[in-house]
Amino acid sequence: MAKAELMDFDEAIEKYEVVIGLEVHVELNTNTKMFCGCANEFGEQPNTNVCPVCLGLPGALPVVNGKAVEYSIAIGLALNCSIAGDGRFARKNYFYPDLSKNFQTSQYDEPIAYEGQLEVPVASGKVYNVAIERAHMEEDAGKLSHVGGVGRIQGAEYSLVDFNRAGVPLVEIVTKPIFDSGAEAPELASAYVRQIREIVKAMDVSDARMERGNVRCDANVSLRPKGQQRLGTRTETKNVNSLRSVENAVRYEIQRQAAILAAGDEITQETRHWHEDKKYTSAGRPKSDADDYRYFPEPDLVPVQPTEELIEEIRTRLPENPASRRARLQQEWSLSDNEFRDIVNSDLLDEVDSTVSLGVSAQSAKKWWTGEIARIANLEGKEITELSVTPEDVAEIEKMISAGKLNDRLAREALSGVIAGEGSVAEVVSARGLEVVSDDGALTAAVDKALAEQPDVLEKIRAGKEQAAGAIIGSVMKEMRGQADAGRVRELILERAKS
Amino acid sequence: MSEITPENVRHLASLARILVTDEEVEKLAKELDVIVESVAMVKGAVSDDTPATSHPIPMSNVYREDVVKPSLSQQQALSNAPDQADGKFKVNAILDEE
Numbered sequence: 001m002a003k004a005e006l007m008d009f010d011e012a013i014e015k016y017e018v019v020i021g022l023e024v025h026v027e028l029n030t031n032t033k034m035f036c037g038c039a040n041e042f043g044e045q046p047n048t049n050v051c052p053v054c055l056g057l058p059g060a061l062p063v064v065n066g067k068a069v070e071y072s073i074a075i076g077l078a079l080n081c082s083i084a085g086d087g088r089f090a091r092k093n094y095f096y097p098d099l100s101k102n103f104q105t106s107q108y109d110e111p112i113a114y115e116g117q118l119e120v121p122v123a124s125g126k127v128y129n130v131a132i133e134r135a136h137m138e139e140d141a142g143k144l145s146h147v148g149g150v151g152r153i154q155g156a157e158y159s160l161v162d163f164n165r166a167g168v169p170l171v172e173i174v175t176k177p178i179f180d181s182g183a184e185a186p187e188l189a190s191a192y193v194r195q196i197r198e199i200v201k202a203m204d205v206s207d208a209r210m211e212r213g214n215v216r217c218d219a220n221v222s223l224r225p226k227g228q229q230r231l232g233t234r235t236e237t238k239n240v241n242s243l244r245s246v247e248n249a250v251r252y253e254i255q256r257q258a259a260i261l262a263a264g265d266e267i268t269q270e271t272r273h274w275h276e277d278k279k280y281t282s283a284g285r286p287k288s289d290a291d292d293y294r295y296f297p298e299p300d301l302v303p304v305q306p307t308e309e310l311i312e313e314i315r316t317r318l319p320e321n322p323a324s325r326r327a328r329l330q331q332e333w334s335l336s337d338n339e340f341r342d343i344v345n346s347d348l349l350d351e352v353d354s355t356v357s358l359g360v361s362a363q364s365a366k367k368w369w370t371g372e373i374a375r376i377a378n379l380e381g382k383e384i385t386e387l388s389v390t391p392e393d394v395a396e397i398e399k400m401i402s403a404g405k406l407n408d409r410l411a412r413e414a415l416s417g418v419i420a421g422e423g424s425v426a427e428v429v430s431a432r433g434l435e436v437v438s439d440d441g442a443l444t445a446a447v448d449k450a451l452a453e454q455p456d457v458l459e460k461i462r463a464g465k466e467q468a469a470g471a472i473i474g475s476v477m478k479e480m481r482g483q484a485d486a487g488r489v490r491e492l493i494l495e496r497a498k499s
Numbered sequence: 500m501s502e503i504t505p506e507n508v509r510h511l512a513s514l515a516r517i518l519v520t521d522e523e524v525e526k527l528a529k530e531l532d533v534i535v536e537s538v539a540m541v542k543g544a545v546s547d548d549t550p551a552t553s554h555p556i557p558m559s560n561v562y563r564e565d566v567v568k569p570s571l572s573q574q575q576a577l578s579n580a581p582d583q584a585d586g587k588f589k590v591n592a593i594l595d596e597e
Contacts, residue, residue, distance in 0.1 A: 030565050037568030046586040047576040051568075055576060066562030088553060095516055097590040146592070147584075160587035163576070292514055297553035305559040 004280070005259040009251060010183070012223070012258035018185045019231060020250060021220035024173045024196050026206050027140060027213065028071045033167035034139045035062030035105065035301075040169070042212055046162035054139075054167035056101030061300055064089075068169040069112070069304055071205040072137045073314050075171050076113025078199050078321070079132050083311050087112045089137070089298040097161050098141035106172075108295040111136035112304065119323070120192045122184050130192055131176040140168040177231070185221075185254065190247035193217050197243075198322040210241050217246050221253040223261060232257075233267040237281050240274050249274040252281055329353060333362030342370050348384065354391035360398045368394045372412055376419055393418050396425040409482050410434045436485050440492070443476070443484060447492045450475040461497040469493045503531040 007015075033040050036053035052060035076083050090108035116132035143165050148157025173196060181188045197215045201208035208214050222234035235257070237249045252274075257267055271284040320328075329349070330340045333356065343352050348369045355365035369384070373394075377384045397414055400406040406414060406429070417428030429435055437443060450472045451458045460468035472493050477484055505524045508531065512519045519527065573586050582589040 032563075032565050032567050037563065037566065038570045039567045045573060047573045047588070049570050050576045051570050055571075063561065063563040065565055067565035069562065086559075093514075097588070097593065144593075145587070148592070156592045158592050159590050160584060161590060162587050292510075294514065299554070302554055302556070302561050303559040 004256045005263075006252070006255040007258035007262060009255055012254050013183045015225070016223040016232075016254075016258055016261065017179070017226050017228075018182060018254055019177050019179055019222045019224065019234070020181065020185050020189055021177050021234070022175045022189055022192055023218040023220070023236075024193055025140075025216045025218075026075065026171045026173065026196065026200050026208075027215070028068055028169040028171065028205055029207050029214075030065055030067045030071065030169055032065055034065055034068055034137070034169040035167055038167065041164070042207075044164055046164060049164045050166070055163055056099070062105065064301060064304065065169060068137065069306065070310075070314055071169070071203075072112050072135065072171050073306060073311060074203055074205055074318060075173070075200060076116065076135050077311070077315050078203060078318060079113070079116040079118055079135060079173065081113035081116030081132060081135060083306060084110055084112055084114065084304075085308075086110065086303055086305050088303045089301045090295045091298050092138075092293045092295055094293060096141075097159060098144050099166065100142070100161075100163065104138060104141065105298055105301070106138035106295075107136035112306075118192070118195065120188060120195055121323070122187050122191050124184065126184065128178070128181060128184075128188055128192075130178060130188075133174045133176045135171055135173045138170050138172060140165050140170050142166040186247040186251040189217075189219055189250045190243045193246050194243050195322070202319050202322050202325070210243065213239075213241060216241055219246060219250050219253070221250055221257065222267070223254065223257045225261075232261075233269050235267065235270055235272050235281075237272045237274050238284065242276065245274055245276045248276070248279055249281060252279065256281070325349075335362060335366070339366060342366070346370050346374060346384070348374075351384070351391055355394045358391055358395035360395050364398055365391075365394065368397070368415070372415055373419075376416060387419050388421055389415065389419050393425050400425070400429070404485050404488070405429075405435050407436055407482070407485055410436060434483065437480050437483050440488075443480070443489060443492055444496065446476045446479045446484075447472070447489065447496050450479065451493070451496060458497055461494070466494060469497075502535050503528045507531075 028040075030040055032038060033049075033054055036051050038049045038051050038054055041049055053062050073083055087107060087110040089105050090110075091103040092106045092108070093103045095102055111134040113135040114133070116135070118130045118132060119127050120130050121127045142161050142163040145160045145162075146156035146158075147160060175192070178185075178188065193215065197208045197210065200206040200215070206214050210216070217240045219237045219240055220234045221237070222232040224230065224232040235253060237253060240246050240249050253272070260267055268283070268286060270286040272281040273284050274281050319325075326340075326344065326349070330337075333340070335343075343349055343366055346369070351369050352362070352365045355369070356362050373384060373387065373389060377387055380387075393415070397406065397411050400414075401408070401411055410429075413432065414425055414428050414434050417423075417432055418425055422428045422431060454471065454475070457468050457471050461472075469490055473486055473489050476489050476493070477486065480489075505528050508519065508524045508527045512524075512527075577583045577586070577588065580588045
């Protein structure tokens with residue numbers, strides 16, 4: 001499909017007012033699905049976490065997962081929503097092979113949470129107060145793969161359906177239209193999704209991994225000439241699955257729609273698909289009869305009526321809001337904005353926090369996680385969370401460094417042993433023989449040998465040029481295969497040189 | 500007074516993926532009309548303080564523990580599938596998107 005004509009972004013913002021609306025789907029990390037006891041697991045063999053309920057076999061009856069209701073209430077509360085004292089499920093009827101029942105069990109006019117708001121800061125320092133329309137419970141659909149053609153829907157010979165994901169609990173969070181963001185609209189959209197992701201991750205109600213589709217965003221964008229009251233026709237870009245894609249897709253739609261409007265044409269109300277590889281959206285289905293979902297109350301499920309006590313109990317269990325936690329930690333750790341942003345952008349706040357709480361200084365904890373550990377993860381093409389290194393390991397290494405048992409180089413080697421799965425820090429240190437040689441006898445012998453070999457350096461040191469000791473330190477470290485405390489070696493050199 | 504037109508019936512039939520003949524459309528329009536009128540009568544009996552009753556049995560908060568139960572095997576799951584490949588249900592190509 002050919003790329004559309006685009007207007008320059010600044011020009012588009014100059015001419016039109018941008019209105020965005022965001023729908024974020026969050027997959028909950030309950031043990032089981034929303035309406036049946038099948039495991040809620042990622043990456044299993046196809047169609048092995050399925051049963052008559054999630055396959056939509058005739059006569060199968062759903063029962064609500066109580067934990068999923070609690071998680072949904074928690075999300076609602078974290079978004080400052082009111083919680084419905086009387087909510088129910090509804091059937092959303094449509095035909096598509098990813099849902100075998102021909103309807104999705106969702107919520108319609110009685111969502112579990114409604115009328116909330118979320119403060120979303122952006123880089124300029126401005127804080128947007130994003131109004132939340134609702135957050136409702138529903139079930140995820142199965143996963144389709146398209147075979148033949150180019151592996152996409154268009155031109156496929158047939159499609160294959162895996163229902164493992166069908167029935168996984170979802171919470172869909174819908175904002176009200178956001179009017180005043182202008183040139184910051186793309187950034188705001190992505191900052192909003194990032195914040196939702198942080199919140200659900202902090203509450204541990206979702207694994208919140210966008211690359212796995214745990215958090216997905218549909219972005220609605222419309223433009224209207226400045227001063228016009230009536231809203232412009234909107235498009236909905238579906239399933240944008242990274243923060244960068246959210247920003248890029250919103251920016252692209254602004255530029256694309258502006259070019260169409262400026263040419264005097266009309267926007268088609270439709271869903272669009274974002275292609276991150278080539279950075280453009282393509283037209284999907286136009287709004288049609290098929291969007292007449294004929295919602296009606298789900299007769300097989302009884303109403304959800306959380307008591308005040310339950311809601312208040314969930315409220316007391318809510319963790320600290322991620323934004324205030326960040327502000328608190330940065331102050332406690334006395335890190336600069338840049339240093340702190342390093343940690344946040346690498347998604348290492350939890351790791352550093354845990355390490356600091358084990359008695360390590362913030363600077364050292366940051367150094368290990370964003371330095372050596374991130375480097376190894378990068379080298380192995382893995383997420384840091386996939387590496388078998390824990391805050392306890394880092395704390396142990398730091399403890400051995402302060403006790404003079406490891407130097408920097410040995411510590412890095414111990415760490416790589418831990419990551420390679422060779423055991424605990426202590427085990428790696430002992431198996432690889434990494435401990436610093438603290439036996440002064442052995443060190444003194446090595447120092448004497450090095451001094452004897454480099455009489456010119458010895459002269460300089462004796463003449464008061466202590467910085468010349470560096471060359472001797474190098475030789476000694478080499479002799480000791482790096483397993484010496486450089487500070488102690490230096491002391492010994494000066495001692496021996498002057499004796 | 501007929502509220503349900505043949506067009507309404509055809510629209511509903513197409514949404515529900517049901518093939519209907521012209522005679523069936525006429526017949527269904529009349530039948531649906533009776534249903535709509537009956538519902539209208541009930542509506543007339545309802546005052547503002549009558550709560551909507553989507554669920555006639557006074558029951559709420561029926562929940563399941565979040566404990567995994569055995570699922571079907573892949574073979575069982577696919578045993579009624581008209582067609583299958585790679586452990587998945589095989590369906591016709593979907594052409595209405597992109």
